[in-house]
Amino acid sequence: MSRAEVAASTGLTRATVSALVEQLLAARLIRELEPVAGQRAGRPAVPLTAALDTVVAIGMEINVDYLGVCAIDMAGQVPVERIVHDDFRRSEPGPVMDRLAQLAGEVVTTLTDRGVAVAGTALALPGLVDSITGPLRLAPNLGWRDVDVLAHLARHPVLAQVPPWLGNEANLAAIAEARARRVGGPASFVYVSGEVGIGGAIVLDGTIFGGVHGWSGEIGHVALGTEGSFDRGGQLEELAGQDALLDAAGLPRTAAVAALLDGGERAERALDRAADALGLALSAVLNIVDVECVVLGGIYAGLAPRLAPRIRAQLDARVLSAPWSALRIEAAAAGRFPAMSGGAWAVLEAIADDPEAWVRGDEESAAL
Amino acid sequence: MSRAEVAASTGLTRATVSALVEQLLAARLIRELEPVAGQRAGRPAVPLTAALDTVVAIGMEINVDYLGVCAIDMAGQVPVERIVHDDFRRSEPGPVMDRLAQLAGEVVTTLTDRGVAVAGTALALPGLVDSITGPLRLAPNLGWRDVDVLAHLARHPVLAQVPPWLGNEANLAAIAEARARRVGGPASFVYVSGEVGIGGAIVLDGTIFGGVHGWSGEIGHVALGTEGSFDRGGQLEELAGQDALLDAAGLPRTAAVAALLDGGERAERALDRAADALGLALSAVLNIVDVECVVLGGIYAGLAPRLAPRIRAQLDARVLSAPWSALRIEAAAAGRFPAMSGGAWAVLEAIADDPEAWVRGDEESAAL
């Protein structure tokens, strides 16, 4: 996309676009490629692309059985990725956060030594985070409750410089998914993040729909199967979460989820039941928020072909608008650790949305 | 609110605000009140208010047992309101729309004769409307399906001049409710419209959350009570809709809903069960979209004190974020026929959002 194309698609003049591009180049947010003499007559256009490895954001994640840090640049490249596998069920928050901060500190210093500007950091957590700064209210599968993550991480000097944005794991993963799907215009979908817990997020035109506190999309806790009375009835997570699935299939909880696909009759029944439960919960979601696409992420990504038909049957039967909606059920397209890269991407997107603020801030810190 | 206050709260200078106010006054969108010598020293401020009876929008509605037309001006006054009661269950679309058009035509000509500018019209329908122009896909309780409302109404010359925006009854009612609640900043809530059907809408910061087609909020069709299997299970509307409620209470369907409040033991049980069903469905809504307030409208407005405790019990038990959310369950505050006035209000809000476009359009039509 050249200056002239930008001008044509935005309605600004080429002169204006040139001036703006000048600033972005100076800020190292974009770069020029070699002009490629096309088939058309006229002076060849200078293609503009996101800059490579000049400005990065750090994405971090603490999840049930791993923690990790990655960096991504404006071009979406991942110059660094560090993962530590461990079991954090019922863990002590302090030491876990210290390990993360340690890892993140190493990554940040490595990058700044290479002259790369670190624009910001983000941390994905499997629970309810109160705004992007607030405490982690509840992370059921870690066993954490009311943890002031930001205050703890600020004790580490490197992270105090770039205090992380906190976000829900599923919400940030959905951002990564939205990025992966944004070819041909922004996407709208419901993202289902299947892990030990089941999270979710609603994306409209490429933007997360967070709600008042940012706690939208908790589809794992939608009530199902009330058995005729309204007093009982389990939630989706208890029926279709990773542990529930493996238990129902008679497999050990340490088994790979892929084992379900040729796990015999019990596994088949477990998958059918999980798909029905997912379909029922998703029918509620789609009656409430009108989107046309369900994206299955986490453990469901690999199971998507197996689950989709039964999910679709529930949706077709129960979603009022189904006859006029081109409902789609798809496997997630974002890579491994989408929450981590999604968080980093959110930071970079904020810069892309308001490059002026970043340029100003950059000059200020240069002046110090 | 004076020019100086506007300047202070927007960050613009008083000079700029004065210039803009000048235009709005010329367009008759706002008016000046008498300066009131306050307690403060200094020149008294000239209060500015929405103009009265100079620019109006027409709100129309076709519902199951009435149709109507009203006009409201920028100040929210209702200079005209015309209602016709009738039963439109399983009606023929054509004649019903003709009756509405007839009524609307009279209202419009009356107003224009008085020198009032009609900014636009809106029509509320109890069903799925495909965008604000598109056909009415489905109105279950009217028995209408795929009706091209706009084309039919355009056959009436007066309405062809001001083609209506089409909208879902619950969505437009929620707009009226948002307007009634916008004191002290925009409101976020889930609106439940209890009628023969149960509609709903999600409002975030005063804006309807429509989704891809504008079909969000169909909570009447959320599935409940699956009896252990996922194949069966009714929807909320069948359990807590007006007809279901009256049937369960052993009352005739023509009875007033208020009769339930002292309808004996059967009515009590029916109300309990409806409240539980509403609570369960709303728990799904609140897990999926994070808002803190549920507004009960339609028939539920009058029943709110009776229903709220049981609804709240369900929400507290089932909404993951309930412990950190100040959940409120309230009766609707908008007046009678909220969908009608909400539609009209939506038209006026569009003008308030972009007064320049209206001023331009006004000058154009004056030039003709």
Place this chain on the structure above:
DNA sequence: GCGGATTTGTTGTATGGATGAACTTATATC
């Protein structure tokens, strides 16, 4: 191989919406 057509990017000058400071108007207070 060279002039014309074509498209890109840049360099001016012009303009419209907002700013900021000074000014006028209208009140309260001492």
Place this chain on the structure above:
DNA sequence: GATATAAGTTCATCCATACAACAAATCCGC
């Protein structure tokens, strides 16, 4: 009545963008 205070207006200035002309780099036809 003098002074302080606040509201609204006037006017010179600024800044981002538009507009127009130009330079640069390619393709095309003869």
